[in-house]
Amino acid sequence: MKKLIAMLLTSTMVLSMSATAFAADESDAAYVKEKGTLVVGITDFAPMDYKEEGSDEWVGFDADMAKAFAESLGVEVEFVEIDWDNKIMELDGKTIDCVWNGMTLTDEVTSAMECSNAYCKNAQVVVVPEDVADQYQDTDSLKDLIFAVEAGSAGEAEVTALELECTPVKAQADALMEVSAGTSDAAVIDLLMAAAMIGEGTGYENLTHTVELNSEEYGVGFRKGSDLAEALNEFFAASYEDGSMTECAEKYGVQDAIVEQK
Amino acid sequence: MAILEVEHICKSFNHTEILKDISFSLEKGQVLSIIGSSGSGKTTLLRCLNFLEHPDRGVIRVNGETLLDTENPSTWQESSIRKKRLHFGLVFQSFNLFPQYTALENVMLAKELLAKEQPDYKKRKKEIHEEIRVHAQELLRQMGLENRMGNYPHQLSGGQCQRVAIARALALQPDILCFDEPTSALDPELTGEVLKVIRELADKNTTMIIVTHEMSFARDVASEVIFMDDGYILEQGDPHQVFEHPKEERTRQFLSHFTQG
Amino acid sequence: MEQIMEQMPIVLHSLNIGFLQTLKLFFVTLLGALPLGLLISFGSMSRFRPLGIFSKLVVGIVRGTPLMIQLLIIFYFPGLVLHNPIWGSGEAGRFTAASVSFILNYACYFSEIYRGGIQSVPIGQEEAGLVLGMTKTQIFFRVKLLQMIKRIVPPMSNEIITLVKDTSLARIIALQEIIWAGQAFMKGSQGISGQIWPLFFTAVYYLIFNGILTVLLSRLEKKLDYFR
Numbered sequence: 001m002k003k004l005i006a007m008l009l010t011s012t013m014v015l016s017m018s019a020t021a022f023a024a025d026e027s028d029a030a031y032v033k034e035k036g037t038l039v040v041g042i043t044d045f046a047p048m049d050y051k052e053e054g055s056d057e058w059v060g061f062d063a064d065m066a067k068a069f070a071e072s073l074g075v076e077v078e079f080v081e082i083d084w085d086n087k088i089m090e091l092d093g094k095t096i097d098c099v100w101n102g103m104t105l106t107d108e109v110t111s112a113m114e115c116s117n118a119y120c121k122n123a124q125v126v127v128v129p130e131d132v133a134d135q136y137q138d139t140d141s142l143k144d145l146i147f148a149v150e151a152g153s154a155g156e157a158e159v160t161a162l163e164l165e166c167t168p169v170k171a172q173a174d175a176l177m178e179v180s181a182g183t184s185d186a187a188v189i190d191l192l193m194a195a196a197m198i199g200e201g202t203g204y205e206n207l208t209h210t211v212e213l214n215s216e217e218y219g220v221g222f223r224k225g226s227d228l229a230e231a232l233n234e235f236f237a238a239s240y241e242d243g244s245m246t247e248c249a250e251k252y253g254v255q256d257a258i259v260e261q262k
Numbered sequence: 263m264a265i266l267e268v269e270h271i272c273k274s275f276n277h278t279e280i281l282k283d284i285s286f287s288l289e290k291g292q293v294l295s296i297i298g299s300s301g302s303g304k305t306t307l308l309r310c311l312n313f314l315e316h317p318d319r320g321v322i323r324v325n326g327e328t329l330l331d332t333e334n335p336s337t338w339q340e341s342s343i344r345k346k347r348l349h350f351g352l353v354f355q356s357f358n359l360f361p362q363y364t365a366l367e368n369v370m371l372a373k374e375l376l377a378k379e380q381p382d383y384k385k386r387k388k389e390i391h392e393e394i395r396v397h398a399q400e401l402l403r404q405m406g407l408e409n410r411m412g413n414y415p416h417q418l419s420g421g422q423c424q425r426v427a428i429a430r431a432l433a434l435q436p437d438i439l440c441f442d443e444p445t446s447a448l449d450p451e452l453t454g455e456v457l458k459v460i461r462e463l464a465d466k467n468t469t470m471i472i473v474t475h476e477m478s479f480a481r482d483v484a485s486e487v488i489f490m491d492d493g494y495i496l497e498q499g500d501p502h503q504v505f506e507h508p509k510e511e512r513t514r515q516f517l518s519h520f521t522q523g
Numbered sequence: 524m525e526q527i528m529e530q531m532p533i534v535l536h537s538l539n540i541g542f543l544q545t546l547k548l549f550f551v552t553l554l555g556a557l558p559l560g561l562l563i564s565f566g567s568m569s570r571f572r573p574l575g576i577f578s579k580l581v582v583g584i585v586r587g588t589p590l591m592i593q594l595l596i597i598f599y600f601p602g603l604v605l606h607n608p609i610w611g612s613g614e615a616g617r618f619t620a621a622s623v624s625f626i627l628n629y630a631c632y633f634s635e636i637y638r639g640g641i642q643s644v645p646i647g648q649e650e651a652g653l654v655l656g657m658t659k660t661q662i663f664f665r666v667k668l669l670q671m672i673k674r675i676v677p678p679m680s681n682e683i684i685t686l687v688k689d690t691s692l693a694r695i696i697a698l699q700e701i702i703w704a705g706q707a708f709m710k711g712s713q714g715i716s717g718q719i720w721p722l723f724f725t726a727v728y729y730l731i732f733n734g735i736l737t738v739l740l741s742r743l744e745k746k747l748d749y750f751r
Contacts (some may be wrong), residue, residue, distance in 0.1 A: 012611045039613070044712040046712075046714075050712065051712070051713060052713070053533060053713045078613055080613055080697070081699060082615070082697045083694070083695060083696070086595075086599075086695075086696075086697070089599050090594075090599075090604065092603050092745055093598075093599040093600075093601070093602030093608060094602040094603070094606075094608040095598070095599070095602055095608055095610065095616065095617075131628050132716055173709035173717060174709070176717055177709070177717070177719060180717075190661075197717050202716045203526075203715070203718045204716055205716030217688070219544040228546065312653075312654050313653075314653065314654070331586075343657065344653075344656055344657075344658060347653065347654060348656045349657055350654070351654070354647060354650070354651065358645075358647035358650065358651035359651075360648065360651070360666050361670065361750040362669045362670060362750045368577055371655075371665065372652075372655035372656060372657055375656075375657055375661050375665070376656060412747065414750050414751075415750070415751075416750060416751040430655070431654075431655075434655060434656065460659060472555075473660055511740040514642055
């Protein structure tokens with residue numbers, strides 16, 4: 001019995017340590033080139049990675065840039081939908097090669113992954129029902145509200161920093177539903193997402209966004225120690241230089257959010 | 263020559279001796295009744311003869327062929343035991359019919375499986391199948407079950423089930439047919455029909471060993487009677503002698519329970 | 524309501540694709556776990572001690588841990604710890620890993636049902652077969668198997684219907700089954716976002732499929748009613 005417990009403990013430790021154990025003893029770029037495919041972990045997230053109605057192809061600002069990057073490496077690109085909570089495990093387990101999905105560069109993200117330079121700006125915004133929107137136009141007016149936020153999101157970090165009362169939920173979409181259903185007073189979600197999901201013509205016509213809490217930046221995540229991050233930075237610089245990055249951004253209406261690449 | 267010779271059979275379970283040096287022989291066409299109180303080892307003896315138990319010691323010979331000799335381990339090989347079992351038939355106290363087969367299928371099943379081992383089975387498949395069916399129907403008719411062939415066991419009375427079980431055992435034409443208290447699980451009014459069938463078999467000179475508590479039946483039908491007590495054969499002889507003039511006090515005691523009741 | 528009617532064709536198309544994945548996982552699991560369960564039940568009834576102990580240990584571990592954890596370990600462990608991502612990338616890899624987890628998990632549950640079924644067939648059936656010169660294999664297939672099946676159909680039906688619903692656990696390794704497909708419309712997919720009704724609507728698929736299964740299984744039960 002003692003032996004069994006010892007074995008269980010050891011294997012658990014190996015499992016948890018291995019997340020950081022990836023050593024750069026081998027070039028990640030070489031690994032990807034050898035297998036000939038860059039596997040990109042994504043979620044369905046317009047306008048970064050999504051499918052047009054009736055189409056089976058992933059498009060979007062991130063998706064198109066990922067295709068171009070893979071081409072520059074001389075490999076195929078393969079998009080795989082992942083569970084966002086498991087993104088680090090997916091990377092370290094080599095079931096994907098990068099996370100390229102409007103990922104906010106937080107401390108947690110940058111400590112667990114090898115991240116590219118920021119390429120896109122975003123903000124966390126407060127979402128409230130439209131009929132009460134006038135009352136909540138600055139940070140001070142927010143203190144009596146109960147917020148719904150995605151657990152582990154940048155929005156949650158902002159709300160906690162302001163010492164506001166909040167309920168963590170599973171996804172940003174759930175946070176919106178809380179507000180819509182009246183079970184929470186307000187939500188904090190990504191600006192890009194808010195633009196796509198609330199207001200006229202969406203499922204949440206009665207919601208609107210008001211205060212911008214914090215601006216943040218998107219980056220692409222690779223395995224810790226991967227040399228692909230540097231390769232992507234060079235690719236970003238080149239495509240910003242020749243204007244192809246801006247051209248791609250214009251196609252999806254995010255040109256104002258682009259960060260200059262040097 | 264004796265059809266069956268049993269020598270010095272011993273058998274223990276968990277250090278309890280159930281059979282202590284059993285020897286007897288049986289002539290072809292004889293009917294042997296084994297009587298004795300519960301726990302005297304009668305059923306274990308039958309199970310040894312049918313290779314359901316492995317005796318610790320002893321020899322079993324049929325028609326002069328040694329089927330089992332505990333001194334010679336080569337006689338206890340899984341592969342050969344299956345064939346040796348076919349010298350004996352066994353009718354259980356609780357019938358043990360196969361519930362998912364009809365009366366006719368119960369009688370035919372084992373024979374059909376054995377037929378597959380014949381070298382010319384593939385060529386004569388239909389013919390063989392037909393022979394087996396006709397034979398099985400004939401046996402069930404002998405048992406008075408011509409109207410019950412298509413019935414499943416749960417649709418039959420206990421007496422009818424036991425008669426199907428007898429037909430099933432006869433289908434393989436064993437040298438010796440064994441009965442393990444064939445009427446003990448039956449309602450009293452149903453024992454008669456089963457005993458009648460066994461009596462008819464005796465009239466046709468079928469070699470049989472019958473373990474039973476039906477004393478008057480044992481006396482009527484048997485040509486030889488064995489009284490077993492505490493793992494030994496205490497008394498053996500023709501029915502007249504054992505039932506009317508038992509030599510042993512223990513036999514007299516045992517029989518008195520029945521004459522009084 | 525009008526909006527829902529407009530979105531319906533897109534949603535149904537997505538849900539159908541998701542449900543196809545659910546069905547695929549369901550049938551592959553059944554196909555693998557039904558025979559594997561029988562092997563494991565023989566293992567745990569084996570008179571060869573090490574095999575018996577090993578089988579019981581496997582069954583104990585699998586039944587004693589959540590299927591969700593098994594999915595995560597089976598999918599991520601090879602790549603994370605052994606640095607050998609055996610499942611490959613893309614949906615096919617995820618499906619293979621999910622199938623392996625489900626087959627192993629359900630085979631263990633099935634094996635215990637089989638064991639109960641086999642042991643509930645009276646010993647007299649085997650003895651009757653032996654006395655009639657049948658081999659152990661013949662006795663198992665021609666005598667005991669059907670009696671065992673008759674006894675295990677009700678508990679099996681339970682497990683099979685649970686399996687239909689359990690397939691949704693595979694979404695933890697991002698296998699895009701029907702609940703994943705339904706949830707996509709909450710976050711936003713194919714121009715529809717913030718909609719929760721597609722997720723609720725997936726229940727209809729489960730209900731209909733389980734309804735069909737229930738009818739088929741109770742028919743099987745009736746069919747075996749001809750003997751007792």
